[in-house]
Amino acid sequence: MFDASYILTFLPKLLESLPVTLGLVGVATAAGLLLGLLFALARLEKLPVLAEASTVLISFLRGTPVLVQMFVVYYGLPLLLQGIGIDILRWDKIIFIYITYALNASAYFSEGIRAAVLAVPARQWDAAAACGLTKGQSYRRVILPQALPIAIPSLGMTFTGLLQDSSLAFSLGILDVMGRAKTLGALTSRALEAYAAAAVIFIILTLLSNAGFHTAGRSRKRKEALT
Amino acid sequence: MSEAVLTVRNLHKSFGKAEVLRGIDLEVRPGETVALLGSSGCGKTTFLRCLNFLEKADSGTLAIAGQTVHLQRAHKKDILALRRKTAMVFQDYGLYRNKTVLQNVTEGLTVARGVPKAQAVTRALKSLEQVGMAARSEAYPHELSGGQQQRVGIARALALEPAVLLFDEPTSALDPEKVQEILDLIRSLKDTPTAKIIVTHEMAFAYECADSVIFMDEGLILEEGAPKDVFGNPKNERTRRFLERFTADKAPEYFI
Numbered sequence: 001m002f003d004a005s006y007i008l009t010f011l012p013k014l015l016e017s018l019p020v021t022l023g024l025v026g027v028a029t030a031a032g033l034l035l036g037l038l039f040a041l042a043r044l045e046k047l048p049v050l051a052e053a054s055t056v057l058i059s060f061l062r063g064t065p066v067l068v069q070m071f072v073v074y075y076g077l078p079l080l081l082q083g084i085g086i087d088i089l090r091w092d093k094i095i096f097i098y099i100t101y102a103l104n105a106s107a108y109f110s111e112g113i114r115a116a117v118l119a120v121p122a123r124q125w126d127a128a129a130a131c132g133l134t135k136g137q138s139y140r141r142v143i144l145p146q147a148l149p150i151a152i153p154s155l156g157m158t159f160t161g162l163l164q165d166s167s168l169a170f171s172l173g174i175l176d177v178m179g180r181a182k183t184l185g186a187l188t189s190r191a192l193e194a195y196a197a198a199a200v201i202f203i204i205l206t207l208l209s210n211a212g213f214h215t216a217g218r219s220r221k222r223k224e225a226l227t
Numbered sequence: 228m229s230e231a232v233l234t235v236r237n238l239h240k241s242f243g244k245a246e247v248l249r250g251i252d253l254e255v256r257p258g259e260t261v262a263l264l265g266s267s268g269c270g271k272t273t274f275l276r277c278l279n280f281l282e283k284a285d286s287g288t289l290a291i292a293g294q295t296v297h298l299q300r301a302h303k304k305d306i307l308a309l310r311r312k313t314a315m316v317f318q319d320y321g322l323y324r325n326k327t328v329l330q331n332v333t334e335g336l337t338v339a340r341g342v343p344k345a346q347a348v349t350r351a352l353k354s355l356e357q358v359g360m361a362a363r364s365e366a367y368p369h370e371l372s373g374g375q376q377q378r379v380g381i382a383r384a385l386a387l388e389p390a391v392l393l394f395d396e397p398t399s400a401l402d403p404e405k406v407q408e409i410l411d412l413i414r415s416l417k418d419t420p421t422a423k424i425i426v427t428h429e430m431a432f433a434y435e436c437a438d439s440v441i442f443m444d445e446g447l448i449l450e451e452g453a454p455k456d457v458f459g460n461p462k463n464e465r466t467r468r469f470l471e472r473f474t475a476d477k478a479p480e481y482f483i
Contacts, residue, residue: 146325
């Protein structure tokens with residue numbers, strides 16, 4: 001029978017693994033945002049080769065399951081790098097997980113950023129250029145600050161998706177919240193309760209992240225009411 | 228006659244197959260006010276935007292304040308340098324929406340011209356004073372009316388102390404009362420050393436305020452001269468037709 005009291009006993013144990021999940025999501029978000037920005041800029045500025053490469057990479061990353069990407073990175077990347085004489089076989093598993101999730105998130109972040117930049121009226125570019133700002137200065141001081149509030153809801157959705165997707169890392173044996181739930185469930189024969197406890201943690205994380213992005217979106221908009 | 232601050236020779240510009248500017252020549256002297264007239268689609272706004280490279284012209288030469296560029300092979304560096312001798316006022320104001328009124332004006336000074344912050348603020352406040360907007364220097368653009376935003380737009384351009392000031396239909400988005408206010412403001416700049424090129428549909432303003440009026444049609448300059456000549460005695464049939472309604476309205480005032 002389902003015994004809800006187990007959820008309470010499992011929760012503290014699962015919370016011990018929370019840093020793994022948060023670390024994974026944190027690294028993927030930070031690196032993903034940076035990469036995503038670069039991919040977006042490559043496409044927005046139509047940089048030769050880089051723009052096309054970004055387009056292909058993004059469509060691969062958005063068009064295949066993260067689980068597939070994880071195996072490609074974990075098994076494929078070492079082989080690929082071995083070919084040019086770099087040995088990464090001994091790297092910690094978690095590094096491959098970081099790479100996978102950073103790449104995966106970067107594709108979604110990139111599209112969110114690109115759409116937001118395109119949503120800034122062309123006149124803002126005109127105005128910046130007419131005042132003598134360079135392209136880089138226009139991006140930094142005028143365009144990106146206006147694109148950010150537009151991008152926040154989409155970035156928030158990607159972040160929430162990342163949070164849920166991170167639970168797949170246990171397929172490579174990472175003991176994040178989900179991996180811990182699986183082992184606890186197997187150990188105690190209380191799998192349902194263990195997964196329920198994991199669900200509670202993910203729901204709370206998601207609600208917190210939604211609330212965070214919502215507030216961020218609102219406080220930004222107040223200042224820069226978009227006409 | 229002083230030397231021209233802006234010289235355009237044989238400027239051509241096409242969008243795809245459509246040639247919208249078919250060889251424009253223009254000279255503007257310091258302090259001069261030039262009104263650029265013509266029906267919608269005649270290329271006057273495109274021409275204005277070619278002068279600060281918001282559009283890239285296909286061929287011709289452009290000289291501003293002593294620097295000459297062949298438009299066919301204008302380098303990034305040249306473009307930036309020429310741009311920094313100009314400033315522009317837009318039809319829809321184009322204020323930076325993420326910046327306060329004061330920041331809108333100081334931005335080009337500190338970032339593009341390298342003016343120290345304190346000095347930029349002083350200059351900006353002086354310009355804002357000039358357009359009557361100093362009291363709103365901490366407001367954001369969306370908190371201002373259209374007329375107020377255009378005042379800030381003009382202050383932003385003035386603060387840059389450009390050799391050439393470009394106005395792209397500065398009053399077309401405003402109500403008639405505000406149109407007058409903004410035109411009066413532009414009129415008050417008449418004696419500054421900055422050359423002013425104004426694309427406008429305000430005929431009365433062009434007649435009263437411009438030193439020289441240019442009429443464009445289908446990518447060419449059809450008529451050019453002192454307002455009383457262009458309005459009073461247009462040589463070209465197309466010009467006459469365009470100005471007909473206006474001159475008919477105003478005939479008693481101006482032409483008798």
